[in-house]
Every structure is written in C-alpha cells, then in structure tokens.
Amino acid sequence: MIVFDKVSKVFGEGEEKVAAVKEVSLEVEKGDIYGVIGFSGAGKSTLIRCVNLLERPTTGKVLINGEDITEFPPAKLRDKRKNIGMIFQHFNLAETKTVFANVAIPLQLAKVPKEEVKTKVTELLEFVGLGDKADQYPDQLSGGQKQRVGIARALATSPEILLCDEATSALDPQTTDSILKLLKKVNRELNITILMITHEMHVIRQICNKVAVMENGELIESGSVFDVFSKPQARTTRNFVNSVMQDDIPQSILNMLAPEDKNSTLYRILFEGGLAGKPVLSSIARKYELDVNVLHGHITELQDKPFGNLIVQFYGPEENIRKATAEIGENLIIKEVERNGD
Amino acid sequence: MEIDWSTFWVRVWDATLETLLMTGFSLFFAALLGIPIGIALVVTRKGGLFQNNITFTITNTIVNIFRSIPFIILMVAIIPFTRFVVGTSIGTAAAVVPLVVFAAPFIARLVESSLLEVSPGIIEAAESMGATPWQIIFRFMVPEALSSLILNLTIATIGIIGASAMAGAIGGGGLGDLAIAYGYQRFHTDVMIVTVIILVLLVQGLQMAGNRFSQAIRRR
Numbered sequence: 001m002i003v004f005d006k007v008s009k010v011f012g013e014g015e016e017k018v019a020a021v022k023e024v025s026l027e028v029e030k031g032d033i034y035g036v037i038g039f040s041g042a043g044k045s046t047l048i049r050c051v052n053l054l055e056r057p058t059t060g061k062v063l064i065n066g067e068d069i070t071e072f073p074p075a076k077l078r079d080k081r082k083n084i085g086m087i088f089q090h091f092n093l094a095e096t097k098t099v100f101a102n103v104a105i106p107l108q109l110a111k112v113p114k115e116e117v118k119t120k121v122t123e124l125l126e127f128v129g130l131g132d133k134a135d136q137y138p139d140q141l142s143g144g145q146k147q148r149v150g151i152a153r154a155l156a157t158s159p160e161i162l163l164c165d166e167a168t169s170a171l172d173p174q175t176t177d178s179i180l181k182l183l184k185k186v187n188r189e190l191n192i193t194i195l196m197i198t199h200e201m202h203v204i205r206q207i208c209n210k211v212a213v214m215e216n217g218e219l220i221e222s223g224s225v226f227d228v229f230s231k232p233q234a235r236t237t238r239n240f241v242n243s244v245m246q247d248d249i250p251q252s253i254l255n256m257l258a259p260e261d262k263n264s265t266l267y268r269i270l271f272e273g274g275l276a277g278k279p280v281l282s283s284i285a286r287k288y289e290l291d292v293n294v295l296h297g298h299i300t301e302l303q304d305k306p307f308g309n310l311i312v313q314f315y316g317p318e319e320n321i322r323k324a325t326a327e328i329g330e331n332l333i334i335k336e337v338e339r340n341g342d
Numbered sequence: 343m344e345i346d347w348s349t350f351w352v353r354v355w356d357a358t359l360e361t362l363l364m365t366g367f368s369l370f371f372a373a374l375l376g377i378p379i380g381i382a383l384v385v386t387r388k389g390g391l392f393q394n395n396i397t398f399t400i401t402n403t404i405v406n407i408f409r410s411i412p413f414i415i416l417m418v419a420i421i422p423f424t425r426f427v428v429g430t431s432i433g434t435a436a437a438v439v440p441l442v443v444f445a446a447p448f449i450a451r452l453v454e455s456s457l458l459e460v461s462p463g464i465i466e467a468a469e470s471m472g473a474t475p476w477q478i479i480f481r482f483m484v485p486e487a488l489s490s491l492i493l494n495l496t497i498a499t500i501g502i503i504g505a506s507a508m509a510g511a512i513g514g515g516g517l518g519d520l521a522i523a524y525g526y527q528r529f530h531t532d533v534m535i536v537t538v539i540i541l542v543l544l545v546q547g548l549q550m551a552g553n554r555f556s557q558a559i560r561r562r
Contacts, residue, residue, distance in 0.1 A: 052469075054470060081472035082471065092461070092467035093464075094464060106472075153467075
C-alpha cells in the first residue's frame with residue numbers, strides 16, 4: 001500500500017544541512033494501523049509528510065499502490081492527495097467556518113454537487129459522533145471534538161489511507177482513548193489503512209498492529225507490535241516499551257527482599273498469547289520443588305491477545321533453578337533481570 | 343472678514359463630500375492594487391506557495407521605497423504622472439492619483455501581515471486535501487484572514503483620510519483644503535475647529551464600523 005524505499009530528507013544547505021530522515025525503508029500493508037514512534041526531532045513528522053509529499057524526499061521513492069508519487073506531475077499529485085486523508089496534532093481546522101463547512105471543504109474542492117455534499121457531511125458527522133454539532137464553530141468545541149471534525153474532514157473524499165500526525169498528542173488521556181477507538185473504527189469499518197506517528201507508546205499499544213521506531217532520522221527497529229513489545233532490540237525501543245509495560249522493578253520491592261537475597265538472581269518471564277492463561281509457572285515450580293516469589297508483574301492486552309511479564313525469584317537448589325528456567329524457556333521468554341548496580 | 347455661517351455650512355458640507363469621495367476612490371483603487379501585491383508578497387516569499395526570490399525581492403523593495411516617501415513630497419514628485427492619468431494636476435480627481443500611489447503599498451503591507459497571521463497548519467491541511475495553490479489562497483488564506491484584513495483596511499482608510507487633508511496643498515479640495523485655506527491661512531479658528539471635529543467624527547465612525555464588521559466575521 002505505502003512503500004518507503006530508502007527515503008532521505010535533507011533540510012538546509014552547506015553548513016546548516018540537517019538530515020531529518022536517513023534512508024528509511026518501510027512497508028505499510030493494506031489494512032494496517034502502522035505506528036511510527038520516536039522522540040521529537042527523530043524525523044517521524046518529516047517521514048509521514050513524505051507520504052503525501054507535503055515534504056518531498058531528497059532521495060528515495062515513495063510508492064503508493066505501486067506508483068512512485070514523487071514522479072507525479074502537480075495535478076496528478078493533488079488528485080492522489082484526495083485519496084490520502086490527514087489529521088494533525090493541532091487539528092488545523094478553518095476557524096471561521098462551521099463544523100459542517102469544515103468537513104464540506106474537501107468535497108467542494110472536488111466539485112461535488114451541493115446535495116451530495118450535504119448528505120455526505122451529515123453522514124460523516126454522524127460517524128464521528130458529532131451529528132449535533134454541525135452549526136458550531138471550532139472554538140466552541142473541545143480538543144477531542146475538534147479532532148473528530150478533523151477526522152471527518154479527512155474522510156470526506158473517501159480515502160484509502162489516513163495519515164495521523166501526532167493526532168492525540170494535544171489531548172488528555174481519556175480523550176486520547178476515545179479518539180483511538182474512533183480511529184480503530186475507521187480502520188475496521190471503512191477499511192482504511194492508517195499510518196500514524198506518535199511519541200506515546202500507549203497509543204501504539206492500544207491500536208497499532210505494526211510499529212517502527214525512529215531515532216535521529218533512522219529507522220532503528222520495526223515489526224509487529226507483538227514482536228517489538230516482547231523482544232525489543234534497540235535501547236530506545238526498550239525504553240519506549242518500558243514506558244508502557246512498567247516492567248522496571250520498583251525500588252520499594254527490591255528493598256523488601258531479605259538481606260541474603262539482595263544479590264540473588266531475579267527472572268523476568270514474558271507471557272504472550274494463549275500461554276498467558278496457563279499455570280506454567282506453578283506446574284514447573286512444583287516439578288522441580290522450587291518456591292516461587294512473584295515480585296512484580298503486569299499483564300495487558302496487545303492486539304487483542306494477553307501479554308505481560310512477571311518478575312520472579314526462585315528458592316531452591318541452584319541446579320533445579322537452572323533446569324526450571326531452561327524448561328520455562330522452551331515455551332516462554334525468560335531472562336535474568338539486570339539490576340543496575342544496586 | 344467674518345465668516346457667515348448661514349452660507350458657509352454649504353462649503354463645509356461640500357468639503358466633507360469631497361473628502362469622502364477622494365477617500366472612497368483612493369481606497370478602491372489602492373485596494374485593487376494593494377491586495378494583489380500583498381498576496382504576492384506572501385506567496386512569493388521563502389516557503390510560500392509560489393516561492394520566487396526575484397519577484398519577492400523586487401516587490402518588497404518597491405513597496406519599501408514608496409512607503410518611505412513622505413506623502414507631501416510624493417504628491418509633488420508624481421505631478422507629471424498625475425497629469426498623464428487624469429489630465430490635470432489640480433482638483434479632487436488629481437488628488438486621488440497620489441493617494442492611490444501612497445496607499446497601495448501601505449495596503450500591500452497590511453494585507454501581507456494579515457495573511458501571514460493565518461496558521462501554516464491550515465495551509466498544510468489545505469495542501470493535504472489536494473487544493474490547488476489558487477484554492478489555498480482564496481478558499482483558505484483569505485477567508486481565514488478576512489477579519490484581520492478588514493481591521494487593516496480600516497487602518498488604511500483612516501490613513502487615506504489623513505493624507506487627503508494634505509491634498510489640500512495642491513488644491514485637492516476636501517476638509518483638509520478648507521482647514522488650510524480658511525483656518526490656517528486666514529486665521530478662522532472656528533473653521534479649523536469645525537473641520538477637525540468632522541474629521542474626528544469620521545475617523546471614529548469608520549473605526550467603529552470596521553471593528554464591528556471585523557468582529558461579525560470572526561464570529562459567524
């Protein structure tokens with residue numbers, strides 16, 4: 001659907017040259033909700049703007065349905081843009097126009113007959129849950145409502161792709177949730193492929209099926225959300241995953257350990273998918289006659305599957321612990337916990 | 343010689359009409375020239391929709407040059423041009439020409455500043471919808487800036503009224519002419535006071551109307 005082929009973007013010239021995006025290759029498939037995460041300045045904003053050429057890549061290609069849009073003449077590109085909706089962090093609504101008029105703009109630009117515009121806009125406002133706000137002005141709406149108008153406007157031309165530029169970053173957590181639910185509905189019911197950028201990992205966790213991590217203009221990691229969350233490779237990715245999985249052991253729990261256990265090995269066990277429902281831990285512990293102390297844990301849902309991790313401590317003979325962890329490792333991911341110097 | 347107010351009011355009334363006429367025509371033509379120039383200044387600048395360094399630099403410089411010439415000097419300096427356009431260099435019609443030359447660059451600057459206030463985000467959204475550059479200008483930038491444009495055009499109108507008073511110096515007619523000919527040169531303080539009061543009322547009225555109109559557009 002969307003393919004970035006070694007896309008680079010350089011701003012400025014000479015000494016002030018800054019490479020915002022460096023040779024990024026990425027494929028978004030039809031039906032995906034693809035999230036790109038990174039700190040501010042990582043280049044993700046520039047990257048998403050390369051999809052509709054609000055920013056033109058310095059080198060590399062951007063293919064949409066197999067066509068390299070960087071070679072499109074202006075008129076063809078404008079046509080293509082009608083097939084790619086976009087929503088923004090600060091909504092970018094026309095302040096002097098009503099909600100209705102805002103959603104109608106793309107249709108008017110496309111010279112859709114007036115009656116049709118009315119039907120379509122009314123339908124869209126119903127879809128985003130703003131049926132009763134048609135005659136209000138943006139400054140009478142809350143942030144979440146404004147973003148709903150933005151979504152309705154982006155969907156007006158029935159695009160195949162929706163680009164979300166930090167669409168929830170200016171919203172409070174509850175509103176973020178409701179907007180994410182709406183985006184999921186857009187993806188499922190209207191079958192629209194979504195590419196979103198964000199700096200919030202919980203946004204990725206909540207609705208994305210794939211994720212890419214950017215740092216300093218480079219793509220450092222990408223894959224299914226499940227894989228990246230369960231086996232993050234790069235340090236930045238691990239930090240992002242930690243930010244929502246809370247799998248750092250709280251100091252208070254470490255303090256509770258008996259003095260003789262302070263240096264004993266702690267294990268992190270990752271549960272994923274169906275196994276999260278089975279009593280793996282207790283049955284293995286019984287088999288090797290070990291006592292298990294669960295120190296900390298967190299189970300959540302990723303892409304509608306349970307996912308989580310437990311921090312445990314085993315009591316028993318060294319040999320048995322070794323065997324037990326090996327057996328657990330056959331089905332689950334088990335790692336020794338690094339305790340940073342304390 | 344005393345002024346006979348029973349007949350002099352007619353002179354005052356005529357002068358007021360002349361001022362309004364001069365201002366109206368000047369505003370119309372100055373806006374006709376100034377608005378496109380202002381738009382050009384916005385769209386040809388770096389990062390604009392029709393970025394063009396040469397056009398921008400030339401336009402910008404010309405606007406600055408005309409903006410820096412004092413009106414009274416401009417008025418005299420372009421007399422040959424005025425004569426070429428209206429056939430004479432004296433009278434109300436002749437005063438309109440220098441007023442337009444004076445006000446057009448002023449309006450261009452005001453339009454430029456109004457349009458620059460439009461958030462780049464809205465322009466980006468327009469681009470993402472596949473709007474053409476012309477659609478972006480006339481369907482997004484101008485409507486979003488309209489309220490501020492009206493306030494700025496009010497400022498320009500008041501500027502023109504002020505400048506038109508100086509047109510009295512070349513026999514342009516209007517309230518300024520009256521104030522200079524009677525109030526200043528013949529020491530009729532009462533005429534001076536009356537013209538000033540009328541000018542104050544005019545400016546007050548215009549500013550109020552401009553504010554109202556601008557407010558009305560900002561909110562529905």
